[in-house]
Amino acid sequence: MGPDRTIELELPLDDGPAGELASRRLGHLRQIVGDDSDALIRLAAAFSTLADVYAASEEDLARTVGPVVAARIRWFLDAPLATSRAPRHLRALARAA
Numbered sequence: 001m002g003p004d005r006t007i008e009l010e011l012p013l014d015d016g017p018a019g020e021l022a023s024r025r026l027g028h029l030r031q032i033v034g035d036d037s038d039a040l041i042r043l044a045a046a047f048s049t050l051a052d053v054y055a056a057s058e059e060d061l062a063r064t065v066g067p068v069v070a071a072r073i074r075w076f077l078d079a080p081l082a083t084s085r086a087p088r089h090l091r092a093l094a095r096a097a
Contacts, residue, residue, distance in 0.1 A: 033073065
């Protein structure tokens with residue numbers, strides 16, 4: 001991960017109603033949690049940055065979004081990109097990189 005990405009992970013999830021970066025960061029979380037908008041809202045309220053979400057244990061995430069969503073988040077963040085068990089869209093991203 002390049003230095004620009006590291007800095008972006010440390011930025012607040014919300015930088016105002018018109019913030020393009022906030023929209024991108026929340027969009028990233030939305031891809032991880034799927035259509036569960038309640039989980040997205042709870043994550044944004046409980047963790048101030050993407051780095052905080054990335055660093056959270058499954059137990060910490062479960063207290064915020066429940067055990068199923070927490071397991072999905074940790075699997076998404078911890079699974080190897082090239083695994084044949086990864087969702088199709090992630091395998092395609094890994095091949096394109």
